[in-house]
Amino acid sequence: MRPCWIFGGAPVNGDLLLRPSADAYIIAADSGYLTAVRSGYSPDLTVGDFDSLTEEKPSVGEIFTVGSEKDDTDTMLAVKKALEAGYKDIFIAGSMGGRLDHTIANIQTLAYIKNHGGKGRLIGESDYAELIGEGTYSYKRIDGMYLSLFSYGNFAEISVSGVKYCLDKHMLDNRFPLGVSNEITSPECSLTVSAGEILVIFSKK
Numbered sequence: 001m002r003p004c005w006i007f008g009g010a011p012v013n014g015d016l017l018l019r020p021s022a023d024a025y026i027i028a029a030d031s032g033y034l035t036a037v038r039s040g041y042s043p044d045l046t047v048g049d050f051d052s053l054t055e056e057k058p059s060v061g062e063i064f065t066v067g068s069e070k071d072d073t074d075t076m077l078a079v080k081k082a083l084e085a086g087y088k089d090i091f092i093a094g095s096m097g098g099r100l101d102h103t104i105a106n107i108q109t110l111a112y113i114k115n116h117g118g119k120g121r122l123i124g125e126s127d128y129a130e131l132i133g134e135g136t137y138s139y140k141r142i143d144g145m146y147l148s149l150f151s152y153g154n155f156a157e158i159s160v161s162g163v164k165y166c167l168d169k170h171m172l173d174n175r176f177p178l179g180v181s182n183e184i185t186s187p188e189c190s191l192t193v194s195a196g197e198i199l200v201i202f203s204k205k
Contacts, residue, residue, distance in 0.1 A: 001087060001088065001089070002021070002023040002024060002025060002087075002089075003020070003021060003023075003024050003087070003089040003090070003091060004024065004025045004026075004027060004082040004085075004087035004089065004090050004091070005020040005024045005025070005026050005027070005041075005090075005091045005092075005093060006027045006028075006029055006032070006075065006078045006079065006082065006090065006091070006092045006093070006095075007026070007027070007028045007029065007032035007033070007035045007036035007039070007041070007043070007092075007093050007094050008029050008032040008035065008074075008075050008092060008093065008094035008095045008098075008102075009029070009030060009031035009032050009034070009035060009094055009098065010035075010094045010095055010096060010097050010098030010099075010102065010103070010124065010125075011094070011097050011098060011124075011125050012035050012039060012093055012094045012123075012124070012125060018091065018121070018123055020041060024091075025044050025045075025082075025085075025087060026041050026042065026043045026044050026045075026061075027043060027044065027045045027046070027078045027081060027082060028043035028045070028046040028047070028048075028061075028078075029046075029047060029048055029073075029074040029075045029078040030046075030047070030048030030049065030050055030074040031048075032046075032074070032078075032093075032094055033046045035093065035094040039093075042060045042061065043060060043061045044061045045061055045062045045063075045064065045078075045081065046061060046062070046063050046064070047063075047064040047065075047074065047077050047078050047081055048065070048066065048074040048077065048078075049065070049066050049070070049074070050065065064077075064081065073102070073105050073109075075092060075102075075105070075106055075109055076105070076109055076112065079092075079109055079112065079113060079120070082118075083113070083116050083118060087118070088117060088118040088119065089118070089119055090113055090118055090120045090121070091120075091121050091123055092120065092121065092122050093123040093124075094123075094124075095122040095123065095124060096122050096123075096124030096125075096129065097124045097125050097126070097127070106122055107122070107129065107131075107199065110122065110129070110130065110131040110199075111131055114133065114197075126204035127201060127202065127204070128201070128202040129199060129200065129202075130199075130200050131152060131197060131198070131199055131200070132191075132193060132197065132198050133193060133197050133198075134193050134194060134195065134196075135192070136190065136191070136192045136193075137190075137191045137192075137193075137200075138188045138190055138191070139184065139188060139189050139191065139200070139202075140184075140187065140188045141184040141185070141187055141188060142184070142202060144204060144205050145202045145204055145205065146180075146181045146182065146183060146202070146203045146204075146205055147163065147182045147184055147189070147200070147201075147202055148179055148180045148181060148182065148200075148201045148202075148203065149172065149179035149182065149191070149199070149200060149201075150172070150174065150177065150179055150180075150198065150199040150201070151172040151173060151174040151196055151197070151198065151199075152174070152196070152197040152198060152199045153196050153197055154173070154174055154196075155171050155172065155173055155174070155195070155196055156171070156172045156195060156196025156197060156198050157169055157171050157172075157193070157194045157195040157196060158170060158172060158179075158191060158192065158193050158194070158198060159191070159192040159194070160189060160190065160191045160192075161190050162185060162186035162187075162188060162189035162190055163182045163183060163184050163185060163186075163189045164183040164184075164185050165182050169194065172196075172198070
């Protein structure tokens, strides 16, 4: 199934680390409508209470309005709409680098997507993040970017090779940031998560 891209209201420059494919379904979360339009994309759906969208009201696509007193953030509301429509491959642009509380909420939203059978990624001005569980993964080297690995739960056991600082069945603790600012030194690195969940972050140097 085609991917779904959700645009949030955090800053996004003209050079996204990833870009929506031509067939992507586009959802704007409240002020993310402006983020999408200014990035050259017309939302298929815009959702939110529109308390933060004061410059320009949505004029294209379907519009879903909710009251301002709600449990879901606008981004979570967009994610639920995407999952309800059957989208499992979800990218959230404009989701990091703005308010810290919103960034943390968006990281937790990755866990919600994962727990509902999908795969989520956060795309910011200079960062990319995803949450992974047990298994083996490979990541290509991206010039000019650090690779950081964090335990999302209390502990996670990982092995990582093809990087500057390798680990072999090491237990990461979420109370100590051992995995920050690593670098991929091979064309791609291999990461095995044997227990727990890992937050993978690429950040521009």
